[in-house]
Amino acid sequence: MLKRSLILILILCFFVWGCPMNRGKDKNSKDLELLLGLYLLNEVNYHCEPEENVRTSGSAPNFSVSNSNLNQVLLTENGGYKDGGTAYLVGTVEFSGIGRNNPMGIAYAEQNHQYSSNSNRFIYPLWTNASGDLIQDSGKSESLGYRSVTTAFPIGATPGYYAPSSNYNNFKDNLLSANFIVPTVPGPSVITRKITNNTAQTCEEYKFRAEQNGLLGSSSSGLKKVWQSRKKLNINLIFIQNAVATPTTAGMATMIQTLKEIYAQDTVKIEVTVTASLVPVAAGAPYLTITNILDDYGDVAGSLGSLYRNNPSNVQDSNSLNIYITRDYQISSSAPAGILGISSGIPGIPITGTPKSGMIVFIENHRTSSGCGAQGQDLICEADQIFLAKTIAHEAGHYLGLYHLVEKDVIKGRYSLDPLPETPECKDQNGNNVVGLGECLGEGFYDSGGLNLMFWAGNPKINQTQLTGEQGWVLRSHPLVY
Incomplete structure (x- = not known):
């Protein structure tokens, strides 16, 4: 508090024309000092003492x-x-x-x-x-x-x-x-x-300011933020039986460790705790291959909406992010091949038994290497489990409130961007009205973002795990994070 008091005294001096340091100075000098005083006043407004950033929330989401x-x-x-x-x-x-x-x-x-x-x-x-x-x-x-x-x-x-x-x-x-x-x-x-x-923000959270962007920004905008307090998130992995041979946390050890590392980075600082649940064959068979990914009410048999609403085996937990792990989905004109995972909403809700009560990942679309297991077997190759971890982290980002930095298609010259000023705004470089991954691996503000976790396209060979401080702010604000 002593440091803050001294700064306030200095600011008051800048605003008082009779202050000794102002005597004998011309108007320009005094105007500069006034601007400096205003700047210092603003900095004091955003200053946080260490004890104001201590996490005081309880043992569960509030x-x-x-x-x-x-x-x-x-x-x-x-x-x-x-x-x-x-x-x-x-x-x-x-x-x-x-x-x-x-x-x-x-x-x-x-x-x-x-x-x-x-x-x-x-x-x-x-x-x-x-x-x-x-x-x-x-x-x-x-x-x-x-x-x-x-x-x-x-x-x-x-x-x-x-x-x-x-x-x-x-x-x-x-x-x-x-x-x-x-x-x-x-x-x-x-x-x-x-x-x-109802989990109140710490001082650094409600006083957070995004880094510079646009022409003053770069590919590293927002990546230097270090949150002082660590928050928590519970994840409930819900295995549809026969999607993998070992439906336990032990069977997903590499994936879980990678997922924890992504959310533990300084710009996020969320400690992830993972548990596992199982939907047995009798209840889970209709959802081993999802027949409809568009139903968002839950009255279509075998659909994602019915999986979330019906909550087979009653395994959803309202204090956890419920992540279903199943085999695959039925490909159609409205469900093209290659979908890795789907969040039920941006954001999802901490309530069980609604069409927005979970997210899902499809195991078979994560088998990228030959000899790494057949359908129904575990993901036995480390690279595939790491790829799965990045998909789960990405879809969990949606569930907790994050959008893609920029969407794939440029429509009539317009880009669909996320609402965060410090995330890169990658542009279509070759004029094909598509924002491709290869166009977003540069170092400027308008040719980067491809390494961010929330880029629209995932690639198992690229480490797309970056998150900015403001993205971390959004994740830390969701009711499931405490």
């Missing part, structure tokens, strides 16, 4: 969940959907105090409407600020779903970058609300879950 049914139509828009359908805005899920004491709020909504086979009739969340005004953000906190959806706020440590109209301030409590666009009047009702993270 979050609250409340349920509600939304029936009030706030607005009707004829022709609101692309196919001419009417859109209904219903609300409201209110968060009374998101901020330093409650770092993240997540809203989940579902409606079992009659348009499940019509991809145009989706559910879409919209956030409003304390004044009731629509928050014009980058769109990242507002991902659509067909019959269920999740949305979160904040989705980055710099709301002034991705959602300036939110008037969000990390230093205080913020009143925000989530509303939902649905394709039919609330009959059936729009069922919601409100999840609030």
Whole structure:
């Protein structure tokens, strides 16, 4: 505290024209000193004493969940959907105090409407600020779903970058609300879950500032951050029986060690604890090969949604990130070959038995080397387990709130970027309207990001494990991290 007091005295001196060091100086010198004083005042505002960064959370995640049914139509828009359908805005899920004491709020909504086979009739969340005004953000906190959806706020440590109209301030409590666009009047009702993270942020978390970006940034922007406190995350590996021969943590030892190292890096500092559960043959057989990856309600047999909602063998844990490990999925026009894993939402929710209650990885797409095991056997080659670890870390990143740095396709010259200013913004270098991995391995801010864990394309031969401090901030803000 002595250091902070001395700085405050110095600042006061800069603001007082009668201070001895100001006597006899011209106006320019005094103006420079005034600017220096303002700079020092800002630095004091963001200063943290070591004891303010000590983690004081308990032995388990600390979050609250409340349920509600939304029936009030706030607005009707004829022709609101692309196919001419009417859109209904219903609300409201209110968060009374998101901020330093409650770092993240997540809203989940579902409606079992009659348009499940019509991809145009989706559910879409919209956030409003304390004044009731629509928050014009980058769109990242507002991902659509067909019959269920999740949305979160904040989705980055710099709301002034991705959602300036939110008037969000990390230093205080913020009143925000989530509303939902649905394709039919609330009959059936729009069922919601409100999840609030009650693990208060440390000083360095609510005072976090992203590093420089753009022309002042580089491939290393955000990579020098060292979090002072270590947080925790529980992971529950749920094996569908016969996906591998040894469905235990011992059978995945290399994968688990690699996963722990990725999340333990200084820019994240999350200690991962891994346990294992098993869905036996009788209950798990329908999910050994997933037949449908698009169902986000859970009433299609053999689908991902039904796996998460039905929770066979009741093995999900609300205090853990539930990760299913199965063999493969049915390839189709909507499910192309090569998918490594899928998170049920960005973010997922710490509630069991919903279509957003887990994530999954497909073992067979991680057998990259010949002689490293046949279908149903363990991943016996170290390289394949490391590849699996990176997939799990990537999809877990989505589940905890991270987006791809940049999406694959450039549409009419526009890039879809994550909401974090310090992550690289790789550009299409060859004009084919695709942001390829080979174009993103440079050292500048606009030709890098390919080594980041959240790059859209994974490659088993490249060490894609980098995470920036702001990405770490997002991961540390999810209700499952404590």
